[in-house]
Every structure is written in C-alpha cells, then in structure tokens.
Amino acid sequence: xxxxxxxxxxxxxxxxxxxxxxxxxxxxxxxxxxxxxxxxxxxxxxxxxxxxxxxxxxxxxxxxxxxxxxxxxxxxxxxxxxxxxxxxxxxxxxxxxxxxxxxxxxxxxxxxxxxxxxxxxxxxxxxxxxxxxxxxxxxxxxxxxxxxxxxxxxxxxxxxxxxxxxxxxxxxxxxxxxxxxxxxxxxxxxxxxxxxxxxxxxxxxxxxxxxxxxxxxxxxxxxxxxxxxxxxxxxxxxxxxxxxxxxxxxxxxxxxxxxxxxxxxxxxxxxxxxxxxxxxxxxxxxxxxxxxxxxxxxxxxxxxxxxxxxxxxxxxxxxxxxxxxxxxxxxxxxxxxxxxxxxxxxxxxxxxxxxxxxxxxxxxxxxxxxxxxxxxxxxxxxxxxxxxxxxxxxxxxxxxxxxxxxxxxxxxxxxxxxxxxxxxxxxxxxxxxxxxxxxxxxxxxxxxxxxxxxxxxxxxxxxxxxxxxxxxxxxxxxxxxxxxxxxxxxxxxxxxxxxxxxxxxxxx
Numbered sequence: 001x002x003x004x005x006x007x008x009x010x011x012x013x014x015x016x017x018x019x020x021x022x023x024x025x026x027x028x029x030x031x032x033x034x035x036x037x038x039x040x041x042x043x044x045x046x047x048x049x050x051x052x053x054x055x056x057x058x059x060x061x062x063x064x065x066x067x068x069x070x071x072x073x074x075x076x077x078x079x080x081x082x083x084x085x086x087x088x089x090x091x092x093x094x095x096x097x098x099x100x101x102x103x104x105x106x107x108x109x110x111x112x113x114x115x116x117x118x119x120x121x122x123x124x125x126x127x128x129x130x131x132x133x134x135x136x137x138x139x140x141x142x143x144x145x146x147x148x149x150x151x152x153x154x155x156x157x158x159x160x161x162x163x164x165x166x167x168x169x170x171x172x173x174x175x176x177x178x179x180x181x182x183x184x185x186x187x188x189x190x191x192x193x194x195x196x197x198x199x200x201x202x203x204x205x206x207x208x209x210x211x212x213x214x215x216x217x218x219x220x221x222x223x224x225x226x227x228x229x230x231x232x233x234x235x236x237x238x239x240x241x242x243x244x245x246x247x248x249x250x251x252x253x254x255x256x257x258x259x260x261x262x263x264x265x266x267x268x269x270x271x272x273x274x275x276x277x278x279x280x281x282x283x284x285x286x287x288x289x290x291x292x293x294x295x296x297x298x299x300x301x302x303x304x305x306x307x308x309x310x311x312x313x314x315x316x317x318x319x320x321x322x323x324x325x326x327x328x329x330x331x332x333x334x335x336x337x338x339x340x341x342x343x344x345x346x347x348x349x350x351x352x353x354x355x356x357x358x359x360x361x362x363x364x365x366x367x368x369x370x371x372x373x374x375x376x377x378x379x380x381x382x383x384x385x386x387x388x389x390x391x392x393x394x395x396x397x398x399x400x401x402x403x404x405x406x407x408x409x410x411x412x413x414x415x416x417x418x419x420x421x422x423x424x425x426x427x428x429x430x431x432x433x434x435x436x437x438x439x440x441x442x443x444x445x446x447x448x449x450x451x452x453x454x455x456x457x458x459x460x461x462x463x464x465x466x467x468x469x470x471x472x473x474x475x476x477x478x479x480x481x482x483x484x485x486x487x488x489x490x491x492x493x494x495x496x497x498x499x500x501x502x503x504x505x506x507x508x
Contacts (some may be wrong), residue, residue, distance in 0.1 A: 054090030057149040061085070062478070063502035067112055067160060071485075071494030079160055099123035101142075108161040115162035115203065118144055118169060126176075137176030141347070144169060145378075156447070156459065161496070163203045170209075172347050173197045185226040192218050198347045209380050210245030212344055231260045231270075241344065247382050251279040256291060269296045276314065280384055282415040287314045303327065304504020313385055315340055315415075334392035340415075341387050343378045384415040420452040436471040458486045473506040 011340035061083045068076045081104055086088035088099040099122035106114035119142035126137045146157045146165050157167040181189040185252040194216040200209040222233040239252040256274025263269075271294040278287040293311025308321040320337040396403040405428050429443040445461040460483070467477035481498035 005249070022426075041268075045404075054088070054092070057087040057506075059085050059504055059506045061502050061504040063496055063500050065160065065479070067163070067496065067498050069161075069494060069496040071492075075111035075113065075164065077105055077108060078111040079108045079112050079114050081106045081114075081159065095126045096127065097125035099125070104159045112160070113163045115159050115167065118159040118162060119171075120144065132182075133180060135176075136176040137174075137178065139174045139176075139348075141172045142169070145288045156445075156461070159262050160498070167203050169201045169210060170347055171197075172197050174348065182224070183221075185225060186224045187225050188222050190218075190220045190222055192220070196348060196477030198344050209343075210243055210247070210382065212241055212243045212382065214239065214241045214344075216240075229262050231258075231262075233258045235274075243382060245382070248281060250281070253277045254291065266300055267296070267298055269294070271295070278314065280415075282384060283418070284315070284415070289314050293318075313340070318433075329397045331395045331396075331397075332392070334390070336390040338386065338388040340384055342382055343380075344382055346378065358420075378412075379414075379419075379421075381414075381417075383417065385421075386413040386415070387411075388413075402431045404429045421449065423447070423449040439467045439469075441465045441467075454488055456488045460484045477502045477504070 063079075063081045063083070065079045065081070066077070067079060083102060083104045086099070088097060090097060091359070099120075099121070100123065104118045104120070106118070108114045121142045123141070124137070124139045126135060128134075129136050144157045144159075144162065145168050156168040157165045161167070161307075174194060175193050176192065178190070195214070197211070197213045199211040202209075216237065216239045218235070218237045220233050220235045223231045232492055233381045234257050237253070241250045243249060244445075254274060255392065256272050256277040258270060258272040260268060260270030271292070273290070273292045276288060276291050280287055291311065291313050293309050295309030297305065297307040299305045304323075304325045306321075306323045308319070308342060310317070310319040312318065318337075318339045320335070320339070322335040324331070324334075325332045387410060389408065391408045391410075393404070393406040394406075405426075407424070407426045409424045410422070413419075414421075425445065425447040427443065427445040429441065431439065431441045433439055441464070443461075445459075445462040447459045448457070450456045455474045462482045464480045465477050467475050469475045479498070479500040479502060481500075483495075483496040485492070485494050485496075487493055
C-alpha cells in the first residue's frame with residue numbers, strides 16, 4: 001500500500017511539473033488579474049491604511065484525496081490539489097471593495113480526470129474618481145456549474161468531478177461608470193451605465209456555452225435635497241445583449257417615472273408607471289406595453305427590514321419581496337420573486353444572493369468562502385424564462401456551535417420552448433468546536449429537479465470534516481464525502497465516495 005501511494009504521488013508530481021494540461025488563455029488572464037489582488041491588498045495594509053479600514057486575509061491549502069465512484073463515468077484514484085484563498089475587504093475615502101477568490105490546481109492519478117485549473121470567486125469595487133461627480137464600479141465572478149448537454153445533467157461540480165460531470169467554468173465581468181450632476185436644490189442628473197461580459201470555458205472534452213456581452217445606457221433626473229420625505233425620478237434605459245452564437249441579439253427599452261414617500265423612519269411607500277418595448281426571443285404576440293408597480297418597506301428597527309412590490313409587465317404579473325432580521329446569535333435572509341430573466345443574467349454578480357453580516361461583509365464558511373443561498377443550475381440555453389422562486393438562508397451562532405441553513409424553491413417557464421422546470425434544494429451545515437483545538441463540520445444537501453420533458457433528478461450530498469489547529473496559522477483536516485445521484489434513466493445513476501487529508505497555512 002505504501003509503495004502504491006508513493007508511486008501515485010510521484011506520478012502526480014510529474015504531471016504537475018510537466019504541466020500536461022495547459023490552462024486556457026482566459027483562465028491564465030483571470031489568474032493574473034486576481035493575483036494582482038495580493039499586491040493591491042498588501043499595499044492597502046501598508047500605504048493606504050490611514051485612508052480607511054482594510055482587511056486582507058490569505059491562506060493556502062494542500063489536499064490529497066482518494067475518490068471511488070461507481071456507475072456512469074466510474075473512476076477511482078488519488079487527486080492532489082493546491083488552493084490559495086484571497087479575501088480583500090475595506091472602505092476608504094475614495095474606494096471600497098469586497099473580493100473573494102479561490103483558484104484550485106488539481107492533478108489526478110489512476111482513472112481520475114480532474115480539471116487542472118478551476119476558479120471560484122466573487123468581487124465588487126467602487127471608486128470615487130471625481131469627488132461627488134464621477135464614480136467607477138466594477139464586479140467580477142468565477143464559478144463552476146454542471147452542463148452535460150448529452151443527458152441533461154446539471155449536477156453540482158467541483159475540480160474533482162468537473163470532467164466526469166460535464167462541468168463548465170463561467171466568468172462574468174462588469175464595469176459601471178456613473179455620472180452625477182447637481183442641477184439645483186430640486187433636481188439632480190444621474191447617468192448610471194453598465195458594460196458586462198459573460199464567458200465560458202468547457203470541460204476537457206468539449207466547448208463551453210456561447211459567450212455574450214451587454215450594454216446598459218441610463219439617464220435619470222432624480223429629486224434633490226429640497227424634497228425631504230418625498231422622492232421622485234424620471235428614467236430612461238436601454239439594454240442590449242450581443243451573443244456570439246446564432247441566437248439573435250436582444251434589446252430592452254423602457255421609460256418610467258417613480259414617486260415615493262417616507263411617512264416616518266419605519267414606513268415608506270413608492271410606485272412607478274411607464275412603458276417598455278422589447279425585442280427578445282419569445283412566442284408571445286407582443287413584448288411591449290405599459291408597466292407599473294407599487295411597493296412598501298417596513299423597518300421597525302435597525303436589525304429588521306421587510307419589503308414587498310407588485311406590478312405588471314408584458315408577460316403578466318411580477319412581484320418581489322424580502323425580509324432580513326438579525327439578533328445577537330441569529331441572522332435570517334429570505335426573498336421571493338416572479339420576473340423574466342435568463343441564464344446570462346443569473347451569471348452576473350448582482351444576481352448572487354449571499355449572507356452578509358451587520359457591516360455588509362459576506363458571511364463565510366469554514367473554508368473562507370461566501371455562503372451563497374442561490375446558485376441555480378440552468379439549462380445550456382440563453383432563452384428567456386419566467387422565474388418564480390423563493391430563497392432563504394439562516395445562521396445560528398452559539399457559544400461552540402454554528403448552524404447554517406439555505407434553501408431555494410423555483411419554477412422556470414421558458415419563453416420559446418415552453419418547457420416547464422421545477423426545482424428545490426436544501427443545505428444544512430453545522431460546525432462544532434470540540435475543544436483542544438479540534439473542530440468538526442457536517443453538511444448535508446439535497447436537490448430535486450423535475451422537467452416537463454422528463455429527466456427528473458435527485459442528488460444527495462453529505463460531507464464531514466474534522467480539523468485540528470496546529471498553531472495560530474496552520475491546521476490539518478480529515479475530510480469525508482458521499483454523493484448519491486439518481487436520474488429518471490437509471491443508467492445515469494452513480495455514487496461517489498471521497499476521503500482526503502488537507503493542510504492549511506496562512507502566508508504573507
């Protein structure tokens with residue numbers, strides 16, 4: 001056994017040195033871009049610390065895992081992984097940013113076939129370039145999704161099962177220039193625009209989905225400081241999306257007026273009315289017409305906020321609502337909505353739904369990654385769909401135990417194919433301080449997807465980790481995992497077992 005393990009390690013080291021899989025140019029570009037965060041974060045901690053409050057966290061993990069998979073795409077063997085983690089958060093006089101980035105390098109032995117380089121990350125930043133006049137915002141994301149176009153599977157993927165699950169690496173980038181001009185005490189001119197890109201790279205055996213780019217032009221006149229309790233605005237927006245595939249480009253135009261009133265610090269109401277004219281793919285007779293909505297928000301105290309909105313667009317009723325509440329030991333976030341969207345829109349950073357603490361910082365798991373309550377696994381199509389969903393997350397923090405619960409229930413009604421898709425997912429994670437520098441984490445996840453064309457699937461995931469702090473900067477962990485995938489066609493079923501040992505250290 002020792003000889004086999006040594007041989008496996010030697011083969012994996014040789015692969016890593018030889019670099020038998022070269023990262024794609026896009027992946028290389030993303031790696032260099034995010035590595036600049038290290039230099040930037042170090043500079044903030046030294047030269048710019050007097051200009052604001054900045055935190056730069058960093059660590060590296062090396063893990064050796066044994067994987068045993070039965071059923072379709074069965075494989076077994078060892079996988080060696082190296083993964084640095086970077087987190088930059090802060091706010092100064094001119095700049096604020098929140099960036100989480102976690103690349104993973106994987107090399108497999110035996111029958112395994114992991115993805116050599118993958119990326120997970122989410123980030124936002126905003127710079128006041130000209131005082132009180134011109135602002136530049138930016139956002140970026142990188143994540144892994146399941147996208148097997150042959151059998152329709154869209155399972156949760158990571159670097160280890162990326163190729164066997166038909167994984168897909170997605171990236172999104174956005175630039176948000178904003179100009180503000182104070183006209184007088186009654187009005188202000190605002191132009192908040194956006195340019196964004198969504199791009200993909202596929203697994204080692206196929207191409208990714210079609211890339212696209214978008215452009216949003218906006219011009220608004222909003223109420224000035226003279227209107228205390230009242231707020232109003234006149235708005236015009238054009239949104240164009242350009243696809244690299246054979247799909248037609250889309251245009252969405254809208255003009256509308258908003259009027260709102262704050263009764264007191266607890267209650268506020270608002271409403272809008274306008275017109276939209278859209279050139280999008282659909283089998284509807286028309287995609288233009290009047291739009292309207294009314295909404296209200298209740299904020300009884302600084303820890304609680306409840307809001308709701310209802311209105312009408314070309315496809316019928318749309319609505320949304322949200323609630324957030326926190327106490328000394330609990331935090332709750334929930335939201336529901338019905339509106340038109342597509343896969344591209346849900347790849348963008350603004351559609352992410354993750355927990356935040358009282359200061360607006362993302363709540364992270366034991367690995368330092370933001371806790372995300374909604375990462376939809378969508379079909380490989382840019383077709384619009386009416387998305388009706390409920391999503392929520394709750395954290396309970398005890399003296400020695402932390403529990404996180406996230407869930408999502410959704411229905412997607414596609415605009416061209418008229419396919420109907422229902423799904424729900426629930427994740428429960430508990431972390432316990434066992435004393436003597438030991439910590440244990442147990443996570444369970446279930447997901448069900450039901451489609452009008454068949455291909456119903458159920459996925460069950462259980463993960464366990466036992467970690468030991470060796471010093472204030474280093475720790476080691478034993479990790480166990482089990483996944484059971486059941487499809488309507490039993491030939492696609494599989495089970496996967498994992499056992500791994502990792503070592504994590506803080507550097508710099």
